Amino acid sequence: MFERKIEIHRDEAFEGLEAARQYAEAAQKSTRRYMAFLERLEALSIEGRYLDVGAGPGILTSLVAEKFPWVEITALELSEAMVSMGQDYITHHGLEGQINFVTGDAADEEFIQSLGKFDLIFSTYTLHHWEHPRKVIDNLVTMLADDGLLFLYDLRRVWWMYWVPVNNGFFKSIRGAYVQSEIEELLQDIPSECYDIKHEFPFMVSVFIRRPVS
Numbered sequence: 001m002f003e004r005k006i007e008i009h010r011d012e013a014f015e016g017l018e019a020a021r022q023y024a025e026a027a028q029k030s031t032r033r034y035m036a037f038l039e040r041l042e043a044l045s046i047e048g049r050y051l052d053v054g055a056g057p058g059i060l061t062s063l064v065a066e067k068f069p070w071v072e073i074t075a076l077e078l079s080e081a082m083v084s085m086g087q088d089y090i091t092h093h094g095l096e097g098q099i100n101f102v103t104g105d106a107a108d109e110e111f112i113q114s115l116g117k118f119d120l121i122f123s124t125y126t127l128h129h130w131e132h133p134r135k136v137i138d139n140l141v142t143m144l145a146d147d148g149l150l151f152l153y154d155l156r157r158v159w160w161m162y163w164v165p166v167n168n169g170f171f172k173s174i175r176g177a178y179v180q181s182e183i184e185e186l187l188q189d190i191p192s193e194c195y196d197i198k199h200e201f202p203f204m205v206s207v208f209i210r211r212p213v214s
């Protein structure tokens, strides 16, 4: 029963303007979902270039830009519909000078390397959507500047979610998310001193990864 249910990948397509619009509307209505992440980011106090992977319609990207006006952010997104929504959103908020939206796949090594190096690479609510998570993680780790940090913030599968009689997209996402042992398995071969996994109440997880010293 507690198995990872990944129908989410089929049910919740981010392709198409209508799906992107609906996601953007929900994200704008409940920016609370980003608050714990923003607090963590503030505590990290990282200067320089940021990369937001799977930026969606750029709601969180904009919150980060407004909170840290001195950083430069590249917002990478697979879905053209999301990028289009995101570009409109950042222009409306006067953030086009600080955020650069690009369309592309984080699993595409050649493309992603062309974006350069980053002091902070973050990704919110996307880990459980990645078709090739380890490939994406490996790509992102190589894009870290010296002392750079990869910060993945996502939902975490919790057993009691299977007893909640709700089946909307959000609850499906939780059932499609990873538990700690699965994340550890994903990160196998990365030295344990290079990563840290922290549970966040009630069903979130933060994963911090640094580049192994070669």
Ligand SMILES: C[S@@+](CC[C@H](N)C(=O)[O-])C[C@H]1O[C@@H](n2cnc3c(N)ncnc32)[C@H](O)[C@@H]1O
Binding pocket: 014, 027, 053, 054, 055, 056, 057, 059, 060, 076, 077, 078, 079, 082, 104, 105, 106, 107, 123, 124, 125, 126, 129, 130, 131, 136
């Ligand atoms: C649940 S949304 C999260 C959006 C945003 N990060 C947020 O927190 O609101 C996941 C996003 O990841 C994008 N995505 C999934 N796989 C990707 C990949 N391989 N490369 C880039 N973006 C990807 C999807 O298109 C989608 O917009």
